[in-house]
Amino acid sequence: MAGRGVHTGHPAQVRIVAAAPGSGRCFVRTDLPGAPVIPVSPAALRPSVLSTALEVRGVSVQTIEHLMAALWNAGAQDVRVELDGPEVPILDGSAAPWVDLLGARSCPWVGPPLRRPLVLREGSSWVAALVSQELRFSCGIEFPDPIGAGWVSFAVGRGSFRDEVAPARTFAGRSEVERLRASGGLRGGDLTCALVFDEGRWLNPPLRFADEPARHKLLDFIGDLALLGAIPRAHYVAFRAGHRLHGRLALALARGATGAPPAG
């Protein structure tokens, strides 16, 4: 699979290679000397607002979230993602091309149940992991028109990630796009890789779902929690959240929030 990174504008070719059982998941930067390896882990998260990036010993890979969600849905536990650039291609702004590449297999990687609830806040945004019998993800959004406010929910084993979540594309306001471009970012972005709105209307309709932006938030949330590998069975809720808060939740869960409550 080949394309451009939306933020860096760099072209990259991605090859997804099955790895030996037990070897885990990693990115390999084949464009750099020695082809350095970046193991997938919340501990490798590099702070980033607009996309999710991993960095190990100064080597990074950016905008991994849509691919991570697709790999998680496919149950890919041992996989090398080889790419010859710093950023995963944005493609159509959704995870659908990755799901198609990985095949029809849907085998979400579900971990043991969460034991204790967890809530993290940043201003008016928050994320929560709630004790639940099913693995469910819910996202609430609140934006100006034409996006508006609303929420969506997806439960593993009930809905179809491939049909209900993966095709939802990323979105941005035209003023934000222009601001990012002026500061040297968003070099690979155009109207084919994102829904763009301006003055209360979409510039490139039709939408794939009436609530496509909320569904995309759900995709990002799943992709960021997928850094954990197996996602503990719980109900994950995000409200007005983004990659930074998602990443904080993944880190907190990785640090043992799933463990049994302390004695006494």
Ligand SMILES: [Zn+2]
């Ligand atoms: Zn996204």
